[in-house]
Amino acid sequence: MRIAVFITCWGDALFPGTGKAMVRLLERLGHEVTFEPAQTCCGQMHWTTGYRPEAISLARRFAEVFRDHELIVTPSASCAATVRTAYPRMDPALAGLRVYELTELLVDILGVTDVGASYPHRVTYHPTCHSVRALGLGDRPLRLLRAVRGLELAGLPAADECCGFGGAFAIKNADTSVAMVADKIAHIHETGADIVCATDDSCLAHIGGALSRLRSGVRAVHIAEILASEEGAGERAAAGTGGVPGRIAERMTRRVRRSEAR
Amino acid sequence: MRFADAARPELADPSSRRTRRQAATRARARQAEATAGLPDWERLREAGAAIRDRTLRDLGAHLEALEASVTEEGGRVHWARDAAEARRIISRLLPGDTEAGLVRSDVTDEIGLEGGNAGPHTRAAVVGARFLVAETGTLVVTDPGESLTFPGTVVVVAGIEDTVPTWSDLEVLLQLLPRSEAGRRMHPAVSTRTGDLQLVLLDNGRTRALADETGRAALRCIHCSACRDVCPVYERTGARPYGPGRAGPIGAVLTPQLGGVEASLGASLPFASTLCGACADVCPVKIDIPGLLVHLRGEVVESRRRRPVPTPELLLMRGLAWSMGDERRYEQTLVRRARWAGLLARDGRIRRLPGLLGKWTDARDLPVPPRQSFRAWWRRRP
Amino acid sequence: MSAREDILRRVRTALGDGGGPVPVPREYRRRAALSRRDVVALFGERVADSRAAVRHVGADELVTAMAAMLWAREAKGIAVPADLPPGWLGGLEGVRALTDVPALDPAVLAESDGVVTGCSLAIAETGTVVLDGGRAQGRRELTLIPRHHLCVVHADQIVGTVPEAVARLDPYRPLTWISGPPDGRGLEVLVVED
Ligand code: SF4
Numbered sequence: 001m002r003i004a005v006f007i008t009c010w011g012d013a014l015f016p017g018t019g020k021a022m023v024r025l026l027e028r029l030g031h032e033v034t035f036e037p038a039q040t041c042c043g044q045m046h047w048t049t050g051y052r053p054e055a056i057s058l059a060r061r062f063a064e065v066f067r068d069h070e071l072i073v074t075p076s077a078s079c080a081a082t083v084r085t086a087y088p089r090m091d092p093a094l095a096g097l098r099v100y101e102l103t104e105l106l107v108d109i110l111g112v113t114d115v116g117a118s119y120p121h122r123v124t125y126h127p128t129c130h131s132v133r134a135l136g137l138g139d140r141p142l143r144l145l146r147a148v149r150g151l152e153l154a155g156l157p158a159a160d161e162c163c164g165f166g167g168a169f170a171i172k173n174a175d176t177s178v179a180m181v182a183d184k185i186a187h188i189h190e191t192g193a194d195i196v197c198a199t200d201d202s203c204l205a206h207i208g209g210a211l212s213r214l215r216s217g218v219r220a221v222h223i224a225e226i227l228a229s230e231e232g233a234g235e236r237a238a239a240g241t242g243g244v245p246g247r248i249a250e251r252m253t254r255r256v257r258r259s260e261a262r
Numbered sequence: 263m264r265f266a267d268a269a270r271p272e273l274a275d276p277s278s279r280r281t282r283r284q285a286a287t288r289a290r291a292r293q294a295e296a297t298a299g300l301p302d303w304e305r306l307r308e309a310g311a312a313i314r315d316r317t318l319r320d321l322g323a324h325l326e327a328l329e330a331s332v333t334e335e336g337g338r339v340h341w342a343r344d345a346a347e348a349r350r351i352i353s354r355l356l357p358g359d360t361e362a363g364l365v366r367s368d369v370t371d372e373i374g375l376e377g378g379n380a381g382p383h384t385r386a387a388v389v390g391a392r393f394l395v396a397e398t399g400t401l402v403v404t405d406p407g408e409s410l411t412f413p414g415t416v417v418v419v420a421g422i423e424d425t426v427p428t429w430s431d432l433e434v435l436l437q438l439l440p441r442s443e444a445g446r447r448m449h450p451a452v453s454t455r456t457g458d459l460q461l462v463l464l465d466n467g468r469t470r471a472l473a474d475e476t477g478r479a480a481l482r483c484i485h486c487s488a489c490r491d492v493c494p495v496y497e498r499t500g501a502r503p504y505g506p507g508r509a510g511p512i513g514a515v516l517t518p519q520l521g522g523v524e525a526s527l528g529a530s531l532p533f534a535s536t537l538c539g540a541c542a543d544v545c546p547v548k549i550d551i552p553g554l555l556v557h558l559r560g561e562v563v564e565s566r567r568r569r570p571v572p573t574p575e576l577l578l579m580r581g582l583a584w585s586m587g588d589e590r591r592y593e594q595t596l597v598r599r600a601r602w603a604g605l606l607a608r609d610g611r612i613r614r615l616p617g618l619l620g621k622w623t624d625a626r627d628l629p630v631p632p633r634q635s636f637r638a639w640w641r642r643r644p
Numbered sequence: 645m646s647a648r649e650d651i652l653r654r655v656r657t658a659l660g661d662g663g664g665p666v667p668v669p670r671e672y673r674r675r676a677a678l679s680r681r682d683v684v685a686l687f688g689e690r691v692a693d694s695r696a697a698v699r700h701v702g703a704d705e706l707v708t709a710m711a712a713m714l715w716a717r718e719a720k721g722i723a724v725p726a727d728l729p730p731g732w733l734g735g736l737e738g739v740r741a742l743t744d745v746p747a748l749d750p751a752v753l754a755e756s757d758g759v760v761t762g763c764s765l766a767i768a769e770t771g772t773v774v775l776d777g778g779r780a781q782g783r784r785e786l787t788l789i790p791r792h793h794l795c796v797v798h799a800d801q802i803v804g805t806v807p808e809a810v811a812r813l814d815p816y817r818p819l820t821w822i823s824g825p826p827d828g829r830g831l832e833v834l835v836v837e838d
Contacts (some may be wrong), residue, residue, distance in 0.1 A: 007636045009586060009592075011636060012596065012635050012636045012637060013596050013599060013600075013631050013635060014628075015627060015629070016634065016635055016636035016639060019636040020539065020639060021638065023640075029317075032372050035637070035640050037589060037637060037640075037641075038589045039589070040586040040587075040588075040589055040592045041586040041592075045582070046579060046582075046583055047556065048537060048556055048559070049559060049563070049579065050532075050556070050558075050559030050560045050561075050562055050563035050564075051560075051563055051579050051580075051583065052560045052563070054579065054580065054583035057583070057585070057587065058583065058586060061366075061587065077533055086556075089553070111559075116483035129536070129537070129538035129539055129540075130539075133538070133542075133543060134539065135538070139591055153516070160540075161494055162494045162536050162538035162540070164494070164536060164539075165536065166535065166536025166538070167536075167537070168533060169534075169535065169536045170621075170622060170626075171618060171619065171621045171622055172266060172530075172533045173266045173269065173495075173533065173534060174266070174621040174622070174624055174625070175266065175269060175270055175273050176266070176269050176273060176495055176498050177498055177536075178624075178625040178626070179273050179279075180494055180495075180498060180500045180536075190485075205628070205629065206626060208629070209622070209626030209627045209628055209629075210625060210626045210627075210629040212611055212626075212629075213613075213625060213626055213627045235386075251579065273696050301673070302671075302672040302673045305672040306672045308669050308671070309668055309669055309670055309671070309672055312666055312667065312669060313667040313668055315666045316665060316666040316668060317668050319659065319663065319665070320665065321655050321659065322652055322656045322659065322661075325651075325652065325655065326652070339648075340647075341646070341647040341648040342647060343647050343650060343651060347647060360778075378827040395815065397815075398815040400815050404821070406786050406788055406826055407784055407788065407818075407820050410784065410818065411783070411784045411785045411788065422651065422655070423681070429810065429815045430807075430810060430811070431812040432808075432810050433674075433806055433807035433809075433811070434670075434672065436806055436810070437672075437806050446823070447654070447690065447769065447771065447823070448767075448770035448771070448806075448821065448823040449770050449821075449823065450694075450822070450823055450824050450825075450827075451660050451820065451821065451822060451826060452819075452820075452821035453784075453818070453819065453820050453821070454815070454818065454819040455818050456815055456816050456817075456818075457816075463651070465651045465654065469651060469654035469657075469658050470654075470658070472655065472658040472659060473657070473658035473659075528811045529795065541829075580755060629658045
């Protein structure tokens with residue numbers, strides 16, 4: 001399938017690794033990835049901070065840039081949620097853009113839960129607020145993670161509770177924001193995981209920034225990096241599993257055709 | 263005072279934080295259990311939201327119907343434009359030499375009434391209403407009803423929006439309220455009384471809130487406080503930073519809506535939320551609290567744009583929007599930012615940022631932006 | 645301008661022409677999908693859940709059961725509404741019924757060992773008894789002041805859900821819905837099945 005990626009302004013500048021991982025993953029699954037170089041920002045930050053006219057012009061720009069794309073994917077639940085839920089409020093003409101969050105695209109549209117990844121680490125998953133409440137991702141990310149070779153998944157206590165990022169909140173109410181992430185980190189430590197992952201680099205920057213300041217040793221990693229990873233799978237690949245991605249891609253295309261036919 | 267400043271001392275008190283955490287955990291579990299126990303919970307929420315919308319959309323007619331029913335049944339309705347007028351009316355209605363008992367509610371708090379519990383010994387009572395049924399002129403309270411038994415004066419206080427159109431609307435609201443408020447199937451006591459009341463209806467900013475769609479949505483509130491119980495911000499800060507009005511997410515909406523966004527509290531409350539959405543998920547009348555907060559943030563920003571000297575935040579946000587309005591400008595910004603970040607970085611992380619963003623690095627590192635942005639990488643791909 | 649006119653005018657200005665009435669989707673359950681027997685059983689469970697004592701008896705056992713419950717509490721003086729069915733207290737020896745005619749003084753009610761009443765109806769799902777001041781219930785104070793309340797519920801007075809109750813209750817009577825014992829006071833419910 002032909003899939004346009006929306007990298008997000010935050011990702012482009014601070015976490016290009018996430019975008020690269022997403023591209024690698026989709027190509028490994030046999031899809032054609034395109035990148036619109038005119039893309040910048042979806043307008044979320046301006047919208048949620050109260051800068052309406054600025055947000056609306058960024059939103060219109062986004063719609064213009066992605067006008068010709070059927071399928072758009074982004075490694076950010078909150079950006080996907082902005083396009084799908086906030087855009088229609090900004091301007092009804094902006095309704096209907098098909099922007100998917102990565103795990104949603106994989107599970108619902110591409111119909112795959114085993115993406116052939118390998119990641120030999122103990123990992124815990126933090127469901128970000130937008131992924132749970134705005135997009136209703138449910139257990140899709142967990143299904144994908146469970147299928148990753150070598151990955152040991154540790155359940156996070158009080159997982160649904162906000163990490164305290166909240167965009168401008170992290171700055172305007174920095175003390176409360178930090179109090180919240182302190183509790184989140186305590187829960188992450190309870191799991192004994194080495195890695196905490198999520199669907200949003202924004203929340204991960206907050207959690208990871210606090211983990212790094214504490215020299216906790218636990219790292220914050222975007223789920224795209226894990227799903228794209230082939231760490232420790234070298235021997236197997238050499239032993240002739242090269243055909244797998246191709247077969248997966250074939251399967252995918254068939255599934256998509258079937259779901260479209262319905 | 264700004265919310266953030268008022269929150270600081272609360273955050274620094276470990277024992278009240280522990281108490282609040284425990285209370286929140288218990289309340290959330292009880293609520294979740296009570297609502298899971300009703301197979302039609304979501305359908306009740308739909309009905310509840312519509313009943314409240316219907317009330318507000320035609321509030322003038324319902325208020326007149328309420329007045330007519332109360333009068334018909336031998337009571338009287340008094341109208342108060344603000345808290346001071348309400349207090350004046352109440353003290354005129356209460357016999358001078360008796361001490362009146364109080365059944366408190368958010369509205370009695372709002373107008374600053376204090377007093378002991380109503381009991382068999384008190385001769386008069388001031389009662390905060392839960393609902394007033396316009397069709398029948400019935401007062402509903404969630405209190406054993408002591409206060410409604412006196413031969414003496416019963417003064418009822420309610421916001422104009424506490425009206426519900428019909429008696430049968432109670433079949434929905436009396437299922438939603440107890441489960442959301444206390445995680446119970448029903449309040450330990452619900453009492454009603456029709457007629458024979460002195461009813462004080464309070465505006466106090468409500469007609470102003472009613473004028474826009476967001477304000478009207480907030481007035482759906484049935485005062486269950488479920489949003490507060492699930493709020494992760496309220497859990498950390500407690501009630502005090504929300505000021506004299508209501509605490510928690512709906513307070514962050516209503517205080518600025520009733521009192522304006524110009525004062526520092528009113529201007530900071532819409533930002534006292536991560537927009538995590540937990541409140542909207544539990545609200546029994548489906549108020550989209552995060553959406554309302556975003557709307558109010560817009561109002562705050564608009565009011566600031568009119569200042570002669572732009573705020574640093576406005577300059578920053580405008581600058582960002584300008585650079586993101588064009589991919590070439592945007593890329594230049596990325597390159598410049600990466601260069602600056604390189605200078606600030608130590609051991610692969612940034613520990614201190616200047617200006618507004620210094621609040622971030624007070625307690626959190628920032629990763630050093632890689633030299634090569636995603637778009638630069640994409641261009642150079644074979 | 646009076647406050648009344650002022651507020652009503654502001655309401656009207658705020659709302660404009662309103663945009664027509666909002667339809668209310670009433671797709672929630674009105675009745676419980678339960679047999680009569682199960683409704684009665686559910687009521688008993690829910691009352692017990694609310695930490696009130698509950699006993700089920702046949703109609704012919706009512707008098708003995710009531711006497712046993714009062715004796716167990718060593719009750720001496722019990723307040724009763726004037727129209728309590730005379731048969732109910734027939735089995736009592738050594739317990740004085742204080743009839744609320746003329747109205748008993750609050751101090752007397754506070755001193756009494758409890759009150760016995762019937763009810764207007766009861767709700768199974770919520771374990772609630774509703775009093776409306778009608779037959780065998782007396783005025784509201786009667787059940788508010790004494791330290792203990794023994795409430796007799798006939799099985800045919802139990803409805804399944806809150807909507808059924810709201811539809812049956814008379815808005816013009818003073819209603820008291822009781823779900824569980826009030827703070828510091830006791831509640832016993834005697835369910836009479838036929
Ligand atoms: S906003 Fe909703 S959840 Fe919050 S108190 Fe009001 S009704 Fe309850």
